[in-house]
Amino acid sequence: LDCVEEDEEAERIKAERVKEYAQRKSKKPALIAKSSILLDVKPWDDETDMSKLEECVRSIQMDGLLWGASKLVPVGYGIKKLQINCVVEDDKVGTDILEEEITKFEDYVQSVDIAAFNKI
Numbered sequence: 001l002d003c004v005e006e007d008e009e010a011e012r013i014k015a016e017r018v019k020e021y022a023q024r025k026s027k028k029p030a031l032i033a034k035s036s037i038l039l040d041v042k043p044w045d046d047e048t049d050m051s052k053l054e055e056c057v058r059s060i061q062m063d064g065l066l067w068g069a070s071k072l073v074p075v076g077y078g079i080k081k082l083q084i085n086c087v088v089e090d091d092k093v094g095t096d097i098l099e100e101e102i103t104k105f106e107d108y109v110q111s112v113d114i115a116a117f118n119k120i
Helices: 002-027 050-058 095-103
Strands: 034-043 065-076 079-089 109-119
Touching (some): 034 050, 034 065, 034 095, 050 109
Antiparallel strands (some): 065 079
16 A cells, blocks of 8 residues: 555656646747858959948848958959858848848849858
């Protein structure tokens, strides 16, 4: 008889712990999948205003998009490309949308390449 009561008590305690664990787990915010993307934005020529080009790129605002550091990298023949970093929420911003938005500034941007793509 004691054995049965102990089993029932153990089961009750186990059920209580599982319930507590489930409650704790449900309170934690869901992890948001993010990626760090390094973009190479290439101008048409050495006469392109690179500060204006960067201004245009940074003017792109989307939910889940955060612009980071940037630098100008020499390509050759006096031409420099803009290398700019951004962090995106995977569910909200895709690389194709990003490239499409940047290439809309066709007066400044010749092409956009993804130099690096890392999951965070």
